[in-house]
Amino acid sequence: MTSNLNKLTISEAHKRLRAKEFSSVELTRACLDRITAVEPKLHAFITVCESEALAQAEAADKRLATADAPPLCGIPLGIKDIYATRGVRTTCGSKILENFVPPFDATIIERLRAEGAVFVGKTNMDEFAMGSSTENSAFGPTRNPHDLARVAGGSSGGSAAAVAADECLASLGTDTGGSIREPASFCGVIGIKPTYSRVSRYGVVAYASSLDQVGPFAKSVRDAAIMLRSIAGVDRRDSTCSARPVPDYERALSGDVAGIRLGVPKEYFVEGMEPEVERAVRSALKSYQALGAKTVDISLPHTSYAIAAYYLIATAEASANLARYDGMRYGLRVEADNHVELYNQTRARGFGVEVKRRIMLGTFALSAGYYDAYYLKAQKVRTLIRRDFERAFEQCDLIVTPTAPTTAFKIGEKTSDPLQMYLSDIFTISVNLAGLPGMVIPCACDSRNLPIGLQIIGAPFGEEAIFRTADAYERSGAFKRREPVI
Amino acid sequence: MASGPYEAVVGLEVHTHLMTRSKLFCGCSTSFGAAANNNVCPVCMAMPGVLPVLNRRAVELAIRMGLAAHCEIAPRSIFARKSYFYPDLPKGYQISQYELPICKGGYIEIPAEGNGEPRRIRLVRIHLEEDAGKNIHEADYSLVDFNRSCVPLIEIVSEPDLRGPEEAGGYLRELRAILRYVDASDGRMEEGSFRCDVNVSVKKRGVAELGVRTEIKNLNSFRFVEKAIEYEVNRQIELIDSGGRIAQETLLWDTDRQVTRPMRSKEFANDYRYFPEPDLPPLMVSREMVEQVASSMPELPAARRARYAAEFSLSPYDANVLTAEREVADYFEAMIPGLANRKAAANWVMTEVLRVVNETGKSIAEAVPKPDQAGALLKMVEQKKISLNAAKTAFAAMCKSGQSAEATVAALGLAQVSDDAAIAAACDKVLAAETAKVAEYRGGRDKLFGFFVGMVMKEMGGRGNPKMVNEVLKRKLAG
16 A cells, blocks of 8 residues: 555655554655665756655654644655755755765755655755755765666756655755756656746855756646745745745636637758657647647747857856855865965865866856846846846737757766756747746657756746646646656 | 155045845845854845845935935946956955946045045946855965955045045045934944055156056054055155156055055956846836935034034134044034034134044044033023033033033132122132232232232132122222
C-alpha cells in the first residue's frame, strides 16, 4: 500500500495523508529511499537533509492528526540550494559558499515551514544560477533522468531532475532567464516562473535582482497551482514584492479554454531549432484548437535583441550582487598578507569560470565611458521588448511558444562554447526582461524519448489564465508525462 | 587671507548621520557606543539573499532638511549602487542616490557678521545614503565593526559659493543649527556623525572663470575644515604667484603637520560603476507627504533671528547668539512672558545661562533652572524687589539647589527693602554715627554722598532699595 508513495502528486498525497492511508514519515521515507537509490547516478541534490526531513515529517503527522492541515503539510519538497535555510548549509552551487550555514530563512522557506512542508534536501544548480545545464555547479553536474548522458537543464537542474525522478513531490527553483522553464522542458515536468514581484525574493541568493523570480516545479498543473499559492504574496522584507492579493489558482482549473486567443510569435520559430521541437509545439496548438481555443499569429519584433540585452543587464547586476563574497564575514576565505590580496585569492579560488566571466562582463558594462553604450542601451531594449508584449496582448490572451530550441543536450556538449550555451535561453529570456509569467508543460517527446516543453506566457499577473490553459491541455490527455528511465 | 588680487572659491560636501532609531535599510538600532557588532543583522551584514527596506523616518528627516534649506523635494528619486571593495563595506557597494536625489537646489543663509546683509550659499542637492562599518587596525591584524553599517546619512552638497575659511565656518555652523532645529541630526561631531569633503580653487578677483580645483577629503571637524581651506588657498596662491600650476587632485588634511598632501592613487582610484538599485523601487514622495512634513516644521534659525530683531528690538548679534541653538532660543522665549525688558532677558541668557552651560558642559535643561524660574527672578528685578546682583547670587544658588526663585530669594534674604520707615531708620543711624562726615558734607564735600549710601546699604545687608536710599539720604542730609 505504501510503495511508490514518492510518485504521488501533492493533491493525491494530501488527500491520502488526511485520510490516514499513510503518514508523512512514510511518504518522506519513500522519497529518501528513492534519493538513496538514484542519487549516485543523478546527483540532483547538493545536500540531503534526512534527519531534518524526518523530524519535519513527524511534526507534520501530529498536525495532520489534529487541526485542518494546509495542502503542503507533510509534503516532501526539494529546495534549490539558492534559498537561505536556517541551520542548513546554502552553497548556491559555489565553492565560495561551500560551508555557509545561514542564520535565517528565506521568506518563502519560512512560509513553507509554517505550512508544515518537509524539506528532503537542497538541490543542485549552476553556480549562482549562472548557466543553462547545471554543469556550472561547483559540485558536479546533475544528469537528466530520461538520459543520464544528458543535462537536466539549468540553472535549476537539480530541482527539475528531482521531481522528474520522483525524489520529491515538488520542488522550488528560480528563474532569471529561463532557469525554471528550460530544465522543466528538458526533464519533462511542470515549471512556472511567476510575474516578477509575485513571490518574495528575500533570502534568495541574488543573481540579477531585476530579473530573478521564484517558482515551483511539479508533476501536475494543479500541484504547481498549490505551490504558487502557498509561496506568493506580499513581504515587508522585499520592497519589490507586489501587495496584490494572491488568487486561489486551483479555482482557475476549469478545463475551459473555449474562445481563448493563443498568440503564436513568428520570431519564436527560428533557424537552428530542432524540427521535432517545432512539430511538437505546432501539434500542441492543434490540440488547443480542438479544445476550442483560437490561435493568432503575432509578432514580437525585438526578440532578437533579448539575449544581448539580458547578458548586459543580468551581468551588470550580478557584478554588484556578487561583490559581497569577499572572504570577510562568511564563506570561503583564502588568507593573504593584505586585504586586497585576500579578496583576489578568495574570489579567484571561490568562483568558477562562468561566474568570473559574468562578473567581468558586468563590471565592464557598468564602467565609466561604457555605461551609456551598454547598460543604458540594454535598458532601452528592455523597454522595447516589454512594449512588444504589451502590443501582442492586445491581440491575444496568452502566448504559446517552444521553451528551448532543442531537447536536452549531452553533458559537455556546449561547455566549451558559452555563446552556444547562452542560445539555450533564446525563447525564455524575453519573458524575464518583460517581467511576465511563463509556464512550461511537457507536450511531447522527441525520437530519442526526450521531453519537449511547451511555454505558455501570460500578461502581468496573468497566472490564472496560464494555469487554466495548461490544465486543459493536461486533462485532454494529448500527452502523458513519461516515466524517466532512471 | 585671499587678499590682494585673488579670491577663494570653496564648495563643501557635508555628510551627517540622520537621527533615526533604526538603520536606513533594516531594523537594527542606530545607538552609538554599543559593543562591536551588536547592532547587526543579516541585512546590514550583507548575508546572501537579503534585501534592503527603506526607513520612512529617514525619508521624512531628509525632506525636513530639504524644506529647511529651500530645496525642491523630488516627487520621484532613485537609489543607486556605488561599487567599491573595502572590508567595512559589506555588500561591496553603498546604496546611495546618484542621478535623481531626493532634494535639489535650495540655499543656506549665513547670518552676516556685524550688521551687513546675510549671505546665501546655494545648494546643489541633498541625498540619502547608508554609512559603512568601521575598520579597527591593530598591530598585525584588523577588525571590522558593522554597528555603523547601514546607518542613514544625508550628504549636503553646496555650490562653490563660499569665499574662504571664515565663511565656510559660518556655513557649517548654520547648517548644524538647522540640522538640529529640524531634528534631522544631533550635530555631535565627535561621534563620527560629521564628515566633510572640500573643493577649493582660487581665481583672480573680478574674473568669471574658475581656477583648477583640488578636493580635500574626509575632514571630520569644523576646525579642520577651516584650517585646511586656509592652508590650501594660501598654497594655491603661492604656487600661482611663483609661476606654478594647480593640479586637479585629491588631497588629505594631515592633522599632525597641518598641511594638505596628495592621496596615494590607490586611496581614491575608483570607478564606482553607479547603476540604479534594482532592490528598491523609485522613492515616490507625494505632495501630501511634503505638506505634512512642512506643517510640522519648527521655526528655523533665520526666521527666528529676523523675528527677534523685529519683535524684541534685539541687535543682529544678540539674535545670532540666542538662535544658534534651538534649546537656547526656546529657553529665551519661555523666559520672557511677563517681562518688560527683553534686552535684559537676552543679556541674562547670553551671560548667566550660557556661562553655566559652558562651564558645566551639560545641556541647558540639566545645567540651569527652568526658564520660568529665571523669568521670575528677572521679574523681581524689574519690580525692584531684588537687585540685579542679588538675582545673580540667587541664580547661582538655584543652579545647584533646583529651588524656585521665590524660595531662593527668601532663603538667602535677598529681597529688597523698600519700606520708608526702615530706610529712614537706617539712614538716621548712619548719620548719627558719622556726625563729623555729615558736617564735612554739609560744608560742601559732595563726594561724601557715596560714602553715606554705602554705609546705609551695609547697614541694610545690601537689600535697601538703592533709589529710595538715595532719596531719603539726600533729604536727610539736606535737612
